Amino acid sequence: MLEHSCIKININFSFMHKKIRIIDIAKMAGVSKGTVDRVMHNRGNVSDSARIAIEKVLEKVNYKPNIHVSAISLKSRYKIIVTTPEVSPGAYWESIHNGIRHALEEYENVRVELQVFTYNQYDVYSCRETYEKIAAFEMDALIIGPTFNEETVNLCKKMDEREIPYIFVDSAIEDTSPLAFFSADHYVCGYMMAKLITSIIPDHANIAIFQAVRTGDRSANSTILRKKGFTDYLEKNRCTNLILSIPFSVTAPEDNEMYLSRLFRSQRDIPAIVVLNSRGYFIANYLATNHIKGVKMVCMDLTTANIKALKKGQIDYLIGQEPEYQGFYAMKTLLEYLIFKKTVTKKNYVQLDILTRENIDFYKNFNNIMY
Amino acid sequence: MLEHSCIKININFSFMHKKIRIIDIAKMAGVSKGTVDRVMHNRGNVSDSARIAIEKVLEKVNYKPNIHVSAISLKSRYKIIVTTPEVSPGAYWESIHNGIRHALEEYENVRVELQVFTYNQYDVYSCRETYEKIAAFEMDALIIGPTFNEETVNLCKKMDEREIPYIFVDSAIEDTSPLAFFSADHYVCGYMMAKLITSIIPDHANIAIFQAVRTGDRSANSTILRKKGFTDYLEKNRCTNLILSIPFSVTAPEDNEMYLSRLFRSQRDIPAIVVLNSRGYFIANYLATNHIKGVKMVCMDLTTANIKALKKGQIDYLIGQEPEYQGFYAMKTLLEYLIFKKTVTKKNYVQLDILTRENIDFYKNFNNIMY
DNA sequence: TGTAATTTAGTGCTCGAGCACAGTTGTATA
DNA sequence: TATACAACTGTGCTCGAGCACTAAATTACA
Incomplete structure (x- = not known):
């Protein structure tokens, strides 16, 4: 018969776990709890002697205020x-x-x-x-x-x-x-998106990037960083994919379909699209209504519309940023x-979550975690 | 100039947010807070009339006990x-x-x-x-x-x-x-691992699976399910990859290196290894010490050793199960x-987290989330 | 040295759910 | 009708941090 173990650990919280309260510190320092409170919150009106005595005790003991009590007694x-x-x-x-x-x-x-x-x-x-x-x-x-x-x-x-x-x-x-x-670390985010998209398409395949056009010709800070990470990955890994840019207008949304159809007319083979903002669903829908199949997509953000497209298999990887x-x-x-x-x-x-149609159903947003 | 909005929302919690307390319910039902407490916790000793009155009030109002107070007043x-x-x-x-x-x-x-x-x-x-x-x-x-x-x-x-x-x-x-x-849904987990590994290796490439051998010839419940999910994915997607099994002994760990070297001698081309338990690091280390390169790996669980192998690039995808x-x-x-x-x-x-060397640094285990 | 001003220290109330205990009904039986 | 016993209900204490208010000690200054 093989050796085996059977550890028995008794964790009796009534004995062990003697949690230090503010009044315990007060007693140890020979002052009242009010004074301890004043020292801990830097509220002043405390003599040097009392302050030093309390600080000495605080160094010794590992005081952690009871968060529940804190939460209810604030004014x-x-x-x-x-x-x-x-x-x-x-x-x-x-x-x-x-x-x-x-x-x-x-x-x-x-x-x-x-x-x-x-x-x-x-x-x-x-x-x-x-x-x-x-x-x-x-x-x-x-x-x-x-x-x-x-x-x-x-x-x-x-x-x-x-x-x-x-x-x-x-x-x-x-x-x-x-x-x-x-x-999120937007640079790493773009870097990771490049890795994911290149892992699921043939070498040298074209990749289209979908980007918003802004008033004053300035992009959002996060998008710039993501794009930098994206191109850096391709460069570092000596990828020779051709990168195409698809403009995306918010002020004139009627133009967007036009931009897309122009792209798909000029380029016969676009096996991959990366969307660095949260509008991935828009392209997914365009592809679906125009019966364009086999396009791999990596997109950002777990919006309702994007999750829907992910579940349908239109989007391959969706990146969440909590x-x-x-x-x-x-x-x-x-x-x-x-x-x-x-x-x-x-x-x-924050964490960069990678979601596929397999694990999306188990995804808990923070709402679920808390309650 | 374009139209734009500037919404101003005043959320004054002192006015709005009148949170209902147990005593408010008691007043509404015309009873004392003790009785409300008895009804809510099914402690009995309550007349039908009182119970019905309280239940009616509970239906109307959306009572949520203050979790902080609950936490401190338990005995x-x-x-x-x-x-x-x-x-x-x-x-x-x-x-x-x-x-x-x-x-x-x-x-x-x-x-x-x-x-x-x-x-x-x-x-x-x-x-x-x-x-x-x-x-x-x-x-x-x-x-x-x-x-x-x-x-x-x-x-x-x-x-x-x-x-x-x-x-x-x-x-x-x-x-x-x-x-x-x-x-975790172990079946889906295995299914997803199959998807991930096949996405990063050529079609028809061999895949080796590393599995523990148990006393009484029985596998752990979770591993069986994962393997089922794994093979089902391959079947469903008509993958023709050859699946090789690597045995893994816990009782005689000295045999494991032998099993591995035997495998790599008999099969020249093993571009992929999937580990359905948390011992991925073991193979990663074997490959590293024997200078075997270019093997793609998908493994389970964010153990310290596995994370290390992921960061070194020995493991490509690591699946976490919270x-x-x-x-x-x-x-x-x-x-x-x-x-x-x-x-x-x-x-x-629970969630199935997909970790790569890019996003592992931002991964928060539950310890961090709570404190 | 006495009084006011100021600094410092201590006491006791607050929050709301849980729950023990006392107190109040109602019903049954001698 | 008195007493016992059950069924039910209300009161008041508990937890610990925050903080206001009061009390005491110290200093300032006439």
């Missing part, structure tokens, strides 16, 4: 502004807003007055005007879902002057000093910074 | 047993145990006496003996990480007789009636069932 009031591109149902930005809302629900005792300002992400003038309005407002903090570089830098400068903390979601902007950002998680942690981080003066991790890169 | 005591294959550091089962522990931390006020029994997953006798010990114990509930079908069915029968609820993690066993299970999530929700579900008599969703399939 603060804050005014927070959120600005992002416009929100449409089932789409990317809605998920970010959902995440933000969930964070507020977690701290339901905190009175937060939330103001949401949206702008047209394809129109720099809309963004500029919205940002000007925001700059004039009173607030305790700001969450920014940025698109245009220059405008965002300007807004951030004003916030810096007024010493108002701000956090980025979706992507971070250079030359600003945010409290933190929550975003928008609910981004929104949730942006707001959570902000609140904990404002309330508890908690130290903040500045750079926060 | 129950429970004895729970966990049985899984042996745990080794950085490996699959450790993650499941971590998840279980985290759930206990979330309900730190509940006094849980936890007993862990592990068995050798490659030795049916070890399992049998461990299960016999467990069957004799007193407990309020049981969490099972099963391997052997027959033995598990026997244990479950005894639990059914004693009316002790049990939950499966990792995989569910047929002919049992668990309270719930948390596992072990922390499984453990966490198994214990959480159990506690909420015992304490609150909460209704339980029986079938719970």
